[in-house]
Amino acid sequence: MIIPMKKAIIILQQQYAHKAVSCLSRQGVLHVMHEVAPKAEKIDLLEENHAAVSGALGVLNNYAQASPAKQSQLPEGKTQEICLEIIAQDKLILKLQEERKALSNKISDLEKWGDFNPAKIGELSQQGLYFKLYQVPQKQIHDFPEVAVVKQIFSSGGFCYCAVVSASQISVDFKEIPLPQESLSSLLERVKQNQVQAESLVNRIRQDLCFLSALEAAKDSLEKEIEFQKVIFGMGKTSTLVYLTGFIPYDKEKMLLAFAREQKWGIIIKDPSQEDDAPVLLRHSKIVNLIKPVFKLLEIVPGYRELDVSPVFLLFLSLFFGMIIGDAGYGAVYFLLTLFAQRKLGKKAKDKTVFFLFYLFSSCAIIWGLLTGTVFGQAWYVEKGFKALVPALNEAKFLMAFCFLLGAVQLSIAHLWQAIAKAPSLKALADIGFICLLWAGFFLAKMFILGDNFPGFGAWFIWSGALLIVFFSSPQKNILKGLAEGLGALALGAMGNFGDVVSYIRLFAVGLAAVAVADSVNMLAQGVGNNFIAQAAILFAGHTINIVLGPVSVLVHGVRLNILEFSLLHGNVTWSGTAYKPLKS
Secondary structure (H helix, E strand, O other), X not given: OEOOEEEEEEXXXXXXXXXXXXXXXXXXXXXXXXXXXXXXXXXXXXXXXHHHHHHHHHHHHHHOOOOOOOOOOOOOOOHHHHHHHHHHHHHHHHHHHHHHHHHHHHHHHHOOOOOOOHHHHHHHHHHOOEEEEEEEEHHHOOOOOOOEEEEEEEEEOOEEEEEEEEOOOOOOOOEEEOXXXXXXXXXXXXXXXXXXXXXXXXXXXXXXXXXXHHHHHHHHHHHHHHXXXXXXXXXXXXXXXXXXXXEEEHHHHHHHHXXXXXXXXXXXXXXXXXXXXXXXXXXXXXXXXXXXHHHHHHOOOOOOOOOOOHHHHHHHHHHHHHHHHOOHHHHHHHHHHHHHXXXXXXXXXXXXXXXXXXXXXXXXXHHHHHHHOOOOOOHXXXXXXXXXXXHHHHOHHHHHHHHHHHHHHHHHHHHHHHHHHHOOOOHHHHHHHHHHHHHHHHHHHHHHHHOOOOOOOHHHHHHHHHHHHHHHOXXXXXXXXXXXXXXXXXXXXXXXXXXXHHHHHHHHHHHHHHHHHHHHHHHHHHHOOOOHHHHHHHHHHHHHHHHHHXXXXXXXXXXXXXXXXXXXXXXXXXXXXOEOOOOOO
């Protein structure tokens, strides 16, 4: 649930500002809102140092080994100097890599001609000899004037590449190849020198890996100091007083009041107004809290006055994951990979929620795969005599109807939630009307796409839904205006509801595609006969691609259904909130 917030305004004398912010950071409950834009030379300098430390950490992490170097403290006053040096070395390495790539391209073009000194060739013209390189069609290799000595160097693509020497200038229609500026041996030497220089720079960066932990600590310290200074310079001020505004969870009000009395601050605590951009603090049970990594990955937070759809989001996303992956074998692979990752990284991870989320997702894929009889593909599983636990889930018509049903149920939950939130306002009845239209859309989808008959009672869903929307979308004293707005809401919602229910068919299509790819991979492997090495290679490559692309499909389709159709279009959740981040030391 979204925890209610209280708005706190703290007033104190200007000379106690630093002490007050220090005390508040130790309390760790106040989400500060700046009264003025925090601008100061000190902040600019801190942010410049932070950028240098972050850049250096980014470089060092690219070179960090499985067994990190023994850690050392940074020399006093040398942090920025060391960071800038690391960044400069990395930039030079990248520059050398680009230069080496350009040299390699030149070498690739030149090595076919062999190693010769272009400067020596240039001296031939002073002796009355002319040396040129040509690209000549093979059939015209003998069309040079008799005064020219032609030496074919190599052939490629129906052309001969020739070196031509003559005692006078010759005029031919063949393509002339410009002479290189450097010899092949010179280019090779430059590449060698480039590699030596790059290796030297890499070694110097690796020597600085001993500062990795110290730089991470420095980064954390700088971030806290920047936040501290922004609070100081973002305070409102009078001639002798300063004040800061922030938000606290409702259950921290008594604690902050007692602390303010102890510190002899002036304090006002009140409910946020409609204009206040109150931050969002989500508190869930351990199970519902599993959805937190998804919200963090997508960087989405519901608005303070919006619905917290987390429980429904987690429930349906888990089901969508199972349907889209649709393979018990793949689910087992995800489960084992998660177990491996937790054992390797679990001790370092501060928040282990993501591991348990993937255990849940993997289990859903395993269950759905067993229900449909799909384990690293479906065809071989059936051929071996194994049966799906629910064979109906392999029937296209049944599964499409099930997808439409999921859509109608989830979107109905969104409107029911809104109706409860709006009650006792008459506007709640409009959401009941939209629920009626959603189920009418469900029956229409089955009729138009699956060929089922439209039930007789379906007309009642349409008429009752339309009337509720028209009369109660915008009830007001001006009845005609209210009806007009209601008709507009009906026009927008009628087709939208049908389309949104039908959009859930993507679960069927994407899941079917994944199974088809798995079966195709198995057929390709069978096609190579008894070549077990080739079979293993095909099976590994094909199923690995499917395993990698599966979560991407969930992110594109499963997450979209939850964020767009369910949350935004029907739950009116705009994801425009600001996460609650209290000032902490």
